[in-house]
Amino acid sequence: MRSSYITESAKGEECQVRIPGACNGNPETTVLAHVGKNRERGIKCDDTFAVFACSSCHDEIDRRMRLYPNEQVTTVNFESVERTQRQIFEKRLLHAD
Template sequence: MKVASKKLRASANGQDCTVRIHGTCNFDPSTTVLAHLPCGQKGMGMKGFDTVAVYACSACHDVIDGRAGGEVDWSDMPRAIAETHEALIRAGILAVKGAA
């Protein structure tokens, strides 16, 4: 089941970038979007699951999607996903059954 949610995507508006690529990030929450990470479901015109995505400023998003030069430290993406999920849980948009 592919997870796609307008509410998840809209939640990125005004959020801090969780990617923060060194030397690239513009740290401008007004440019933040829900950026989908490669997960086998991504390709030209296809988005991955909305749950495998991070809050990314426009500059970091361009690097993730290959529209701009720069290097993504993919080993840092679990942290970015965790920070994004924590923000979604705090906002009441993402819930985990049985969690306290």
């Protein structure tokens, strides 16, 4: 599932990834970063498996920085997805029937 509404809603949001030592805390750099398993093969996952991430945390998620081991970034991603989904539901961009 792709949603331009979800993608656009990331602009100006607080980073939900918050990787210590990486997060720049600047909401002006926040984007919707995909965290699904297939992204490593160049296939983006659904927008429901994405997080609001500042540019620095996005770099760590995409392994451009590599400050932390993969396992630790995966754990951070899981927690970040939960926080991001809560915001997306609160904005009524996704809803449960």
